[in-house]
Amino acid sequence: xxxxxxxxxxxxxxxxxxxxxxxxxxxxxxxxxxxxxxxxxxxxxxxxxxxxxxxxxxxxxxxxxxxxxxxxxxxxxxxxxxxxxxxxxxxxxxxxxxxx
Numbered sequence: 766x767x768x769x770x771x772x773x774x775x776x777x778x779x780x781x782x783x784x785x786x787x788x789x790x791x792x793x794x795x796x797x798x799x800x801x802x803x804x805x806x807x808x809x810x811x812x813x814x815x816x817x818x819x820x821x822x823x824x825x826x827x828x829x830x831x832x833x834x835x836x837x838x839x840x841x842x843x844x845x846x847x848x849x850x851x852x853x854x855x856x857x858x859x860x861x862x863x864x865x
Contacts, residue, residue: 767849767853769846769859769861769862770862770864771796771864772838772864774796774797775793775796775835776796777793777835777838777839777846778793779791779792779853779854781854781856783854788811789812789813789850790809790810790811790812790823791812791839792806793806793807793808793810793827794806794807807825807826807827808823808825808826808827809823809824810823810835810836812847813847820840820843842862842864
């Protein structure tokens with residue numbers, strides 16, 4: 766798992782195998798979990814379509830307020846998150862963004 770950012774009690778992450786999917790997306794995982802597989806993931810958010818910014822929730826267990834907060838953070842840090850996703854897909858070490 767490539768951790769991209771921390772936002773309050775969530776980790777925004779991507780998996781190396783995600784590079785083979787049609788649309789770029791981010792997994793939202795609750796912090797404090799020892800495992801970070803799908804069972805701990807609380808949302809999947811598409812962040813682009815055909816290379817263009819297009820943020821939409823694929824599925825979510827988040828409250829509407831949590832969704833708004835996470836989507837706003839993704840929108841505000843979209844460029845930086847994409848750069849880090851590229852690095853994860855290239856196997857590079859990623860510096861995690863701390864979003865307040």
